[in-house]
Amino acid sequence: MKVFVLMLDCVFIYVSYMLAYKLVYHGDIPLPEWNTFLGYAPWLGLFTVVPYYMFYLYDFAGRQKPGTYLYNLMLAHLVFVVELIVLNYWLKTLSLPLTVVITAFFTQLLLTFSLRLLIFYIQSQGIGRKRAMAVISRDQADLSGLEQMLGKGSVWLDLQYVVVMDGDEAAPSDSMWEDVDAVLLAHDLPADTKSSLIRAAGTRQIEVLLIPGFYELSLVNAEPQQLDDLMIYSIMPPHLTLIERVMKRSVDLLISSLLLLVASPIMLLMFILIPLTSRGRALFVQERIGLHEKPFHLLKFRSMIDNAEQGTGPILAGDGDARITRLGQFIRATRIDELPQLINVLRGDMSLVGPRPERAFFISSFKTELPHYTYRLMVKPGLTGLAQVKANYTTSAEDKLRYDLLYIKNYSPMLDLRLLFQTIMVVLKREQSRGIRAEAKSAAELGLEKLLNPAAHEPPAASKQLQG
Template sequence: MTSTPRLTGLKGMVSVLDFAVILACYFFAFQVRFYKQIPDVELNSFLHYIPWFGVLGLVTYHFFNLYAFTGRVSITKYFYNLFIAHVVIAIELILLSYWLQVFILPRSIVILALVLQLICIIGSRSILLYMQFKMVGKKKAVVIVSNTKDESTLVEKVLSKGEKWFDVKGIIQSDGTEVKNEAKLFTDIDLFILSHQVDAKQKVEIMRYAGRESKEVLLIPEFYELFLAGAESQQIDDMLVYSVQSPLMSRVDRIVKRTVDLIVSIALLILTSPIMLLMLVLIPLTSNGKAFFVQERVGREEKPFMLFKFRSMVDNAEKNTGPVLAQEQDNRITKLGKFIRATRIDELPQLINVIKGEMSIVGPRPEREFFVNSFKQELPDYAYRFKVKPGITGLAQVMGNYSTIPSDKLRYDLMYIKNYSLLLDLKILLQTIVVVLQREQSKGVASHEIKASGKVARLLNTNTQVVIPKE
C-alpha cells in the first residue's frame, strides 16, 4: 500500500502524460466529429470542464491499479483492467452529463475520445512495461524455505507463475544452519525469495548479505509485520520506538461505512431486482430445491448470522460429505449454478444481509464456523478478521482467487483492515467488476494444482538443496 520515492516519481510523470493524452484525444475527437467547425456552445462547455475530464480519467485509472508499476505485473490482467477502466469512464461521463446536465458533451465525442485514449494509453503503457521488464529483467533466484512440510505451495507458485520473472537456480530448505554456511554459493544470484517460516536468524543473515551485495529480497511477511506498515515512530527519551495500534476502525469510519453500505446496497437491490426475480423462477425450475440457500456464517466479533445466497449446487450438497470447499470440476454444482457462480449472481441476496447490518459491501469474506475453528488453530492471527464486518467482496477476492490458500487470503484481509479508507473501498468495488468479468478467479481448487503441489512436496523431501533442472 506504500510506494518508494522512485515509484512515486514515475507515477507522477505518467499521470501528467495521461492527462495530456486525455485532453489531446478529446480535442482530436471534436475535430473529427465537427470537421474543424466546433459549435461555440459545446466548445465553451468542454473548455470550462476540461480539468474535470482529466481528473476523472486519472482517478479511474488509479482505482483500476493502472499506476501499479511494480515491475512484475500480469500483462494480460493489466491491459484487461485498462480496457474495463475506459468502459467505466465512458459510463461515468454519460451518466454525469445526463443526470447533472452541467456540461454539453455528445456521446459520439465520449466514445471516439475514449477509443483514441485506449489506443494511445495501450501504446504508452506497452513501451513503459517493456522498459521496466528490460530494467528489472529475469533474475537468477534462489527460493529459501523452512524444512516444514507445508512449503510446497510457495515453491509451486514460484516455479509455475513466476517463470517469466525468475530463473530459479535452486531451492534451499533451511534448518537454521545451511543458508549461512552456503552464502558463498550466492555470488551469481540476483534475488532471494524467502518464506515467512524461515528461522528469524536466517532471515536476518540473508537480508544483511543481500544488502551488502545489492541483491533483491522478496519476503513473504509474517502477519504481525503487516501491522508495522505505516506505524508511527516515537521516542522514549533517546530511544526510537514504533507505536503499533490494534487494527480497528474509528467510530467516524464505521458511521461513514454503514451509511455508504445502505446507499449502495439499496441502489444495487433496485438495479438488480429483475435479475433476482428471474433467479427466483429459474433455479427451482432447473433443479430440485428452493431458490435461496441459507447458511450460518461467522460475523463481526464472531457472532453467527444467517447468510443468504442463490443456490448454485444441488439441494443438500454436503449431506454425505460434510463441509468441503468447491472444486474446479465439482459435480455438485448445477448447470445454472456454474453460470451464476462465475458471474457472482449467487452473491446478490447478501445485499439483504448488508441492509440488516450483518455484513458490509466490502470486507473479509464470511466463513462457516467449521472452517473458522480450523483456520484459527492453523493461523492464530485469524481472529483479527472479526474486528470488522464481513463483506460481499474484499481485497482478498480482487487480489486472489477462490483457491488462494487461507494464509494468503488472511494477509490481504489484515492489510485491508490496517489500511481501511473509503477510497480503498471504492477501489475494491471497481476492481470487483474485473473479477466478475474474469471467470478464472471464481474457479475452485484445480486437480492439476493439487498434483503439482504434491510433486513439489516430494521434491522438497529429497534433500537440503534442490537444483531445478532445465528442460
C-alpha cells in the first residue's frame, strides 16, 4: 500500500501544478512559464516524497488520526516550498509565480489529505479497527496504559474484554478468544504468562500488542549466532560503532553551526529581554551528566526566577509552575530556551539527537528504580531525541527510557534526520512542553473503576466484560 500511495502522491503534485497553471493563466499557459515548469518538473516528485517520509506520512501501521495526518502534511508541504526556493536559488534561471505555488500548495494539500482520510476511514470501519482484549495486572502503570487505549486507541481498537491477571487466576476463556482480533499485553505481566498468551494468540492468528519491558527491548536487533549446532542470540550493551560516532559528530558540527547562524538574532534578543523582564542573567548554567556519566555544564536561557531551587532543592518543573516567568512560559513552549545547547553540541558535550541529559540527583533516583537506566548514558545526550518526539514532558521516566533504548538500538543517520524534522512538530505543540502533574490519577479518575470493580457498580456495557 505504501508504494501505491507514494505513486499517487507523485501524481497529485503534478496534477496540482497543472491545475494551478490552468487556473492562474485561465487555461492558456505562456510558453516561458511552461518551460519553467518543465525545468522544475523532474524535482517535484522527489521534493514531495522526501518530506512526506520524514514526517511519517507513509506510516499507515502507526494508527494515526486524521488531525495528525493534516498537521504533518502542512509541515511537509512547507518543507516542500522551502525546497523549491533552494532549488530556484541554486539553478538561478528558474522561477515559479507565487500565485501558482500558493494555488498548487492548497490543491496538493486537499488531494493528499483526502487520500489519507479515505485510508483512515477504511481502516477505522473494519480493516484497521479490531475487537480487542486487554490483559493487565492491577499495577498503576497497567491501569494508565489501559486508560490510554480506551481513550486514544478507541478509533482503532474496540475493547471487548479486560482480563486482570492476579496470581494463578484463570487465563482468558475460549469464548473470549473467539470474539477478538487483537490482544493487548501489559508489560508487568510475568514472562511465562506473556509467553502463554502470545502462543495462544498465534494459534488463533490474533495480533498481539505488547507494551515492551526492558527484556523485550534488549532483544531488538540482537545478532543471531551459532555455537556448533546451537543457535544463540548475541546481545551487546546499546552503543554506537566508531563509524556511526564519526558520522554523527560530522553531522552535529555541520547542522549546529548552521542553526546557530540562523538562530543568532533570536538568541541576541533573548540576551536582552530576559534580564529586562526578570532579575538575573539571561544564560542559565547547570551541571548535567553526559557520555559515560561525565558531568558537563549545560547552557539554557533562563525561564524561571533567579535561584528558583534555592528553597526547594532539585525538583522537576510542574504544570503551571509558579517559578516560571511570563517570558519563560513562552520560550519553554517554543523551545527557545534550548538554543544555547547548540554551543554544547559544538563543544562535543552533546549531540543534536540522543537521550536528554539529566542531573546527577535525578539519575541516582532513576538508577534505583530503573536498573537499565545506565544504558542511556553510553551515548552522548542530545538536544532532541525519540523520547522528546514521541512522548511528552509528563511521560514517566520509565516510558521515556524505552524510547531512548529503542533509539540507541536502531540508530542510523536517517533516523537522526527524521527526528530532527519531527522536532519541528514538537516545537509547535505546546502540550509536549508542559510540566509534570502534581499526582498520579487513581483508577476512578482514569474512568476504570467500573471495569475493575464491576460488582460495586452497574453492569458495564455488553461489549465490556471483566475476568479476574
